[in-house]
Amino acid sequence: MQLLVFILVYPLLWLISILPYRLFYGFSDFVFFWVYRVVGYRKDVVQQNLELVFPEKTETEIKDIQKKFYHHMCDMFLEMVKTMHLSKEEVKKRYTVKNIEVIQEIEKEKTILVVCSHYANWEWNVSMNNYVSSKGYAVYQKISNTYFDRWIKNVRARWNTTLITKEETAKTVLLNYKNNVTGIFGMVSDQSPQWHRAHYWAEFMGVKVPVINGAESLARKMDLAVVFLKVSKVKRGYYNAEFIPITTAGSSTEKNEITDEFLRLAEQQIREQPEYYLWTHRRWKHRDKVPVEFQ
Template sequence: MQLLIFILAYPLLWIISVLPRWLFYAFSDVVFFWVYRVIKYRKKVVRSNLELVFPEKSDAERKRIQIAFYRHMCDMFLEMVKTMNLSKAAVKKRYAVQNIEVLQEIEKEKSILIVCSHYANWEWNVSINNYVDAKGYAVYQPVGNKYFDRWIRNVRARWNTTLISSQDTVKTVVRNKRDGVIGIFGMVSDQSPQYHRAHYWTEFMGINVPVINGAETMARKMDLAVVFLKVSKVKRGYYKAQLIPITTSGASTEKNEITDQFLRLTEQQIREKPEYYLWTHKRWKHRGKVPARSK
């Protein structure tokens, strides 16, 4: 069944990926209509999140953000499909890195952990590996369909990126350190952890919630440099990235220091242009549940 689904879906994905720009985004407009107006995909979740995070905004302002978010979400997920037929030269035009020298200097001496959030187009963040010499890795959750999972891996490999599961990340860093291999590891770190695995609670967008601190734990233990990747949407289909150093030595930081800086930078990014954050996630679902041991 998995193979059949892949065989049926692949031709459509390929056709979408080669559409000319005007038709590609016209198709995205059609997808937006169905997702937002007809299917109403997670509209209650998005509305609830915006009301929770932006109580100071009017209903009209939150409605504008909501509609703009759904338009962007449709663009972004179709741009993920576009990746399968997007050359290195093309992605460099669509995704510009403003200060790649930040990575180029650090990679001369040690491995780097790039942390980012579900903002703008995180799918194209892996194209940064086209600018550096170090081996690039992207931490991801394997797809249930093994054929789609293999396809995703092959697409990323075109941009000098190796996909590794979250379970394999630490041992990959350890192996590289043992073998003297410098690597650049990219992680999206703003997800909500499972409640029973939450070890650190703090405010995110003014709400006390559990946060994932696996990136910090690895950076401190393996003494990785940590860089925040701030991505801005310039216009439809075009983005710019800024690399903001958090630390050049994870081992020298205090507990929760890296995590807190990541959260503050993410909050700043969201408040600047909230429509480009992934509001369909139930990011604040554990609010108000902080256990006594974490208070």
């Protein structure tokens, strides 16, 4: 069954990926019409999230952000498909890096954890490997369909990126350390963990939520550098990235210091242009389960 699904879907993805940009974004507008106007995919979730974190905004302002978000979401997911036939030269035009020297300087001595949120186009974040000498890794959630999982790995490999699961991250960092090799590990760190397994709760967008602190735990144990990747959408199909160092010596930080700074930077980015965050996620679903010690 997995192979059959892949055989049926892959040709459509391939066709979308080779469309000229004018037709490509025209198709995205068509998808937006169906997703937003007809199906209304998770519109209730998006509206609830926006009203929760932006209580100061009017109903009109919320609707405006919501509509812009759906336009961007359709663009972004189709841009992921476009990656299949996106050359290094083309992605360098569409995804520019403001201060890659920050990474280039740190990577000479330290392994780096690059943390980001579900913002702008996180699929193209791995293109930063075109500018660095260290081996690049992207921590990802394994896809249940074996054939699509293999396809994703092959697409990422075109930009010198190796996909690893979160369970493989620590042992990969340790192996590199033993072999005196530095690496750059990209992590999307704003997911919502299971509330009963969360070790830390903190405010995010004004609401107390359980927080994944795996990046901080790894950085403090192995003295890694941590850098926040801030991405801005310049215009349709074009992004600009900026690296903001959180620490160059994880073992020297206080408990929760790295996590709190990540949340602050992620929130700052979202408030600047909220329409580019992934509002379909139920990020604040556990807000009514805050343990007493974190209230």
